[in-house]
């Protein structure tokens with residue numbers, strides 16, 4: 454390899470945005486050894502890159518991509534254009550009113566940093582090998598203890614299987630326990646991404662309507678009593694945020710016991726309940742071990758952590774253990790170790806408590822701002838918890854156009870009707886409020902869409 458090729462590679466990486474202004478590049482000697490070329494070859498390439506203004510040399514501090522570099526456009530130098538035939542849902546990295554994320558300004562950075570340092574320094578040699586498939590033992594212990602104390606459960610750490618979150622939970626549960634054509638039930642409306650995944654991996658998928666008391670278990674028994682799996686969000690239904698009523702909880706458990714079916718409880722944001730005491734998990738009423746409880750740290754800590762878990766019923770332990778070893782590799786150990794310490798030192802409890810108070814205030818601020826900006830346009834059926842609200846529109850009004858309008862202004866709301874699988878739909882916007890910092894800020898966020906929203910509604 455000659456200096457021209459090294460020069461061209463760097464230039465391409467910078468123009469494509471993969472290397473950013475300020476990024477450090479390897480020392481000449483290190484790169485020469487890595488590429489197995491003479492030092493002079495790398496030196497020449499670096500000299501040209503410095504000469505053209507792509508790199509700056511900072512003496513003992515090394516060489517960096519020029520921090521003052523401003524690139525006009527990176528579009529033309531992309532090496533591989535994305536395929537046009539695949540349409541993926543857009544997942545925004547910025548924007549307001551996003552659903553399903555915790556308060557990013559509330560993340561306990563200082564504590565996290567402190568614990569991260571300690572965890573990394575104390576990494577033992579056996580912890581540097583392949584991580585255990587079912588999860589880092591101290592984290593399994595900390596999760597079991599948290600669930601037993603906070604969610605009214607009674608688990609052994611051996612029952613906790615740590616995964617990368619909701620989708621991994623569903624994939625694993627079905628891979629271990631389902632026969633290819635088993636009937637799987639999902640709520641309608643139901644979590645958009647859950648529905649997308651299940652359409653792919655569960656060919657015999659059916660839907661059960663949801664009303665003010667949660668999943669309609671009468672409907673389930675009338676039309677789908679033969680189902681093998683029912684996936685529910687009993688604490689705060691996703692997206693309507695209603696809680697499954699106590700009679701329905703018992704009815705659902707009785708059905709699962711009689712039919713030998715599994716209930717998958719998705720307790721994604723059960724921690725955030727405001728006006729009453731935290732609702733115990735459905736699992737806490739499950740005398741016959743028919744509920745597979747699943748949870749995530751995406752709502753309590755951050756989605757980027759990618760740590761979730763499922764709790765294996767006793768009778769399934771051997772099957773999960775055997776197949777888990779074949780299908781999974783275990784999550785990276787260090788983040789698990791940090792999280793374990795965060796939980797076992799009690800910071801997690803304090804953090805949730807703080808967020809619960811914060812979210813309650815933020816929800817109120819957003820509701821007031823919506824009412825002030827769009828008087829009477831939306832109806833709310835407020836429930837006791839959750840991390841988002843549904844702003845209902847009158848029957849028949851198309852929410853997709855409204856959501857598209859808001860999204861053009863970087864307000865990441867979703868149209869409620871898009872979460873329904875069957876024809877009986879309700880309409881509205883599903884709106885996250887956890888990152889609203891004041892009433893004024895909420896008003897400012899809504900202001901750019903105010904006039905167009907009212908015009909659209911009158912058209």
Ligand SMILES: Cc1ncc(COP(=O)(O)O)c(C=O)c1O
Pocket residue numbers: 552553617618619620644686691719721748749750751756760761
């Ligand atoms: C209904 C529901 N379940 C589960 C999750 C958690 O997903 P994950 O653990 O993959 O981040 C979410 C996140 O938005 C959700 O809305």
